[in-house]
Amino acid sequence: MKAGEDQLVQRIAKALASKSRARLALGIGDDAALLVPRAGCATVLTCDWFLEGSHFLRDKHPPDSIGWKCLARAVSDVAAMGAEPTHFLLSLAVPGTLTGPWLDRFLRGLARAARRFDCQLAGGDTTRSDKILINVTVVGEVRSGRAVLRSGAKPGDLIYVTGRLGEAEFGLRSFRRGRNASHRNSLSVRKHLYPEPRLAIGRWVAAKRIATSMMDLSDGLSSDLPRLCAASRVGARIVADRLPKAKTPVEKHLKDLDLIELALNGGDDYELLFTVRPSQARRLPPAFRGIPLSCIGEITRERRVLLVWPGGREETLSARGWDPFRHRN
Amino acid sequence: MKAGEDQLVQRIAKALASKSRARLALGIGDDAALLVPRAGCATVLTCDWFLEGSHFLRDKHPPDSIGWKCLARAVSDVAAMGAEPTHFLLSLAVPGTLTGPWLDRFLRGLARAARRFDCQLAGGDTTRSDKILINVTVVGEVRSGRAVLRSGAKPGDLIYVTGRLGEAEFGLRSFRRGRNASHRNSLSVRKHLYPEPRLAIGRWVAAKRIATSMMDLSDGLSSDLPRLCAASRVGARIVADRLPKAKTPVEKHLKDLDLIELALNGGDDYELLFTVRPSQARRLPPAFRGIPLSCIGEITRERRVLLVWPGGREETLSARGWDPFRHRN
Numbered sequence: 001m002k003a004g005e006d007q008l009v010q011r012i013a014k015a016l017a018s019k020s021r022a023r024l025a026l027g028i029g030d031d032a033a034l035l036v037p038r039a040g041c042a043t044v045l046t047c048d049w050f051l052e053g054s055h056f057l058r059d060k061h062p063p064d065s066i067g068w069k070c071l072a073r074a075v076s077d078v079a080a081m082g083a084e085p086t087h088f089l090l091s092l093a094v095p096g097t098l099t100g101p102w103l104d105r106f107l108r109g110l111a112r113a114a115r116r117f118d119c120q121l122a123g124g125d126t127t128r129s130d131k132i133l134i135n136v137t138v139v140g141e142v143r144s145g146r147a148v149l150r151s152g153a154k155p156g157d158l159i160y161v162t163g164r165l166g167e168a169e170f171g172l173r174s175f176r177r178g179r180n181a182s183h184r185n186s187l188s189v190r191k192h193l194y195p196e197p198r199l200a201i202g203r204w205v206a207a208k209r210i211a212t213s214m215m216d217l218s219d220g221l222s223s224d225l226p227r228l229c230a231a232s233r234v235g236a237r238i239v240a241d242r243l244p245k246a247k248t249p250v251e252k253h254l255k256d257l258d259l260i261e262l263a264l265n266g267g268d269d270y271e272l273l274f275t276v277r278p279s280q281a282r283r284l285p286p287a288f289r290g291i292p293l294s295c296i297g298e299i300t301r302e303r304r305v306l307l308v309w310p311g312g313r314e315e316t317l318s319a320r321g322w323d324p325f326r327h328r329n
Numbered sequence: 330m331k332a333g334e335d336q337l338v339q340r341i342a343k344a345l346a347s348k349s350r351a352r353l354a355l356g357i358g359d360d361a362a363l364l365v366p367r368a369g370c371a372t373v374l375t376c377d378w379f380l381e382g383s384h385f386l387r388d389k390h391p392p393d394s395i396g397w398k399c400l401a402r403a404v405s406d407v408a409a410m411g412a413e414p415t416h417f418l419l420s421l422a423v424p425g426t427l428t429g430p431w432l433d434r435f436l437r438g439l440a441r442a443a444r445r446f447d448c449q450l451a452g453g454d455t456t457r458s459d460k461i462l463i464n465v466t467v468v469g470e471v472r473s474g475r476a477v478l479r480s481g482a483k484p485g486d487l488i489y490v491t492g493r494l495g496e497a498e499f500g501l502r503s504f505r506r507g508r509n510a511s512h513r514n515s516l517s518v519r520k521h522l523y524p525e526p527r528l529a530i531g532r533w534v535a536a537k538r539i540a541t542s543m544m545d546l547s548d549g550l551s552s553d554l555p556r557l558c559a560a561s562r563v564g565a566r567i568v569a570d571r572l573p574k575a576k577t578p579v580e581k582h583l584k585d586l587d588l589i590e591l592a593l594n595g596g597d598d599y600e601l602l603f604t605v606r607p608s609q610a611r612r613l614p615p616a617f618r619g620i621p622l623s624c625i626g627e628i629t630r631e632r633r634v635l636l637v638w639p640g641g642r643e644e645t646l647s648a649r650g651w652d653p654f655r656h657r658n
Contacts, residue, residue: 004652006556025371029560030479031409031544032375032469037366042354046361047376047418047466049456080360089376091464096654125464127378128653135420135454135464137376140361150359215360227335231358323333324457325425 008099008126012090015107016114016121024087024122033122035087035139042147044085044140046077052132054324060175063102064109065193066134071113073218074138076197076270080216081149082206083142084199085117090124093133117199148206148274150231153213155301157275159236160284162201162291165221166259167246168192169266188246195270201288202272210283214274220265220321224273226305232275237306238297238317264307267322275299337428337455341419344436345443345450353416353451362451364416364468371476373414373469375406381461383653389504392431393438394522395463400442402547403467405526405599409545410478411535412471413528414446419453422462446528477535477603479560482542484630486604488565489613491530491620494550495588496575497521498595517575524599530617531601539612543603549650551593553602555634561604566635567626567646593636596651604628 013028026034037043050070052058071088078085114121119138171192205211213232217224229236245259276284284293305317342357355363366372379399381387400417407414443450500521534540542561546553558565574588605613613622634646
């Protein structure tokens with residue numbers, strides 16, 4: 001008799017078992033999970049698709065990176081509120097042929113991410129399908145009134161980003177070309193496979209009331225910055241020269257322009273984009289725990305998003321980041 | 330230029346707009362939703378796949394029934410805890426060709442369900458895929474200590490079910506055979522297309538502390554009752570004659586045995602299965618707001634699940650309900 005759904009759920013529960021049961025009154029195995037909310041906190045809730053063919057390739061991507069990244073992506077949305085993740089639900093649909101070693105490796109990557117982000121499996125749903133389908137719901141918490149929204153930016157605020165932009169896209173391109181395992185160890189390929197949501201920075205700028213608005217960069221700056229501006233009913237002017245570009249090996253001979261294009265339009269970075277009142281800017285160090293914090297421009301009253309090239313030429317920034325309804329992989 | 334993801338999200342938000350913003354501090358349009366938990370309540374959390382090919386057929390099922398049912402299925406898990414749904418997340422992946430009239434009809438069914446279950450859209454994720462993929466996360470609340478778990482059944486407890494079992498499976502079979510729209514109006518076909526989670530009964534048996542254990546019947550009694558027994562570390566003896574079978578039109582000429590088989594193994598009923606101490610049984614009416622409440626047997630110390638046939642023959646109940654890893658549609 002083939003292993004059924006119940007056996008699969010037991011394997012998932014075992015692989016993700018956690019010593020801590022903090023505020024999880026009831027986990028996997030009942031109709032629903034029961035969480036105990038922390039007094040004085042709002043509940044943060046988000047979910048994210050991670051689909052074979054659109055977001056990863058079954059034959060190319062290591063299963064443990066699929067496990068890591070499906071959680072990291074959703075946790076990044078929680079980081080972007082200045083909140084802490086606490087629990088997650090895993091919805092997993094896989095072909096029957098992948099319920100052996102593939103699943104074990106997937107679950108190892110997921111378990112490693114769950115420990116790193118201090119986010120506990122609370123439940124989910126498992127079924128069979130021809131393609132690998134993943135949906136992750138993450139629950140988090142943030143002190144009431146301290147969440148940082150997209151809508152709080154004001155004209156004159158300075159615009160910051162964490163880390164280096166376009167690095168994950170550069171990593172994806174290297175990964176696609178790569179024929180041997182050594183490629184997987186380059187910084188940019190690791191960023192593509194195992195992104196690190198900026199939880200600590202997000203919490204810090206929220207707790208210290210440094211950021212007036214914030215979001216994470218998942219589709220690319222040229223798509224995401226206009227979303228923050230639209231939510232805040234403002235515009236922005238960013239400076240090409242100030243973009244923190246990917247560091248690339250010398251032998252790649254990439255032109256500077258290509259690196260700016262990657263920084264503007266590359267997706268999957270999971271860095272944070274946030275705005276700061278000028279009077280607060282002195283509180284920001286040049287880096288936070290080794291992650292650069294770069295001022296790339298400022299918020300404007302006029303509701304356009306402009307890019308300033310070296311020499312002073314200005315152009316309207318076009319959304320050229322990732323949009324599933326406009327792209328084909 | 331094609332409509333992108335942002336336009337799609339705006340259409341979904343508009344179709345699901347609600348006058349009430351009860352305890353939703355921040356809805357669609359930011360990185361995550363912010364909910365305000367109610368003091369003295371636990372947060373209930375569940376999610377459910379609803380996939381083309383496995384759970385519905387694109388060419389057969391009316392889009393509004395797909396919208397209704399994807400939410401109803403997940404809400405049923407909340408009903409099974411004795412809890413109230415409050416918010417949900419919609420993860421929707423569709424082919425680009427279905428973002429027109431199909432999506433409008435889908436959203437109408439979903440909006441109707443959201444109003445009926447008093448459950449508000451708080452967020453989600455939208456992307457493109459070849460097949461229609463749906464995942465719904467429902468958040469609910471229940472007074473601390475009042476949730477009814479699967480694990481509370483004790484030997485001697487009486488076993489109850491709501492409604493009639495096998496009706497949705499009977500409806501599915503009629504629906505598959507049906508060539509005209511009149512089929513859609515039969516009670517059983519409507520139950521297949523537009524199931525009604527038993528929220529009021531679930532809340533009532535939880536609030537009055539009548540039920541010692543509870544779960545919803547989604548895969549079929551023969552698969553689900555053993556799960557409740559395993560969680561409670563008990564067995565059960567149920568009586569074939571007492572099963573509330575589907576009412577069928579006279580002209581169908583179905584044998585009684587077939588109706589018992591449907592009641593045991595038919596999935597998708599979304600009725601409640603719960604256990605009651607014998608001393609509490611007198612508090613249960615024969616029906617609750619028109620929905621029959623039937624005692625079908627009792628919990629036993631011996632950890633087997635037995636079915637008693639007319640005449641007294643006993644057999645071990647085999648799990649023949651729905652299991653995605655053992656069935657092919």
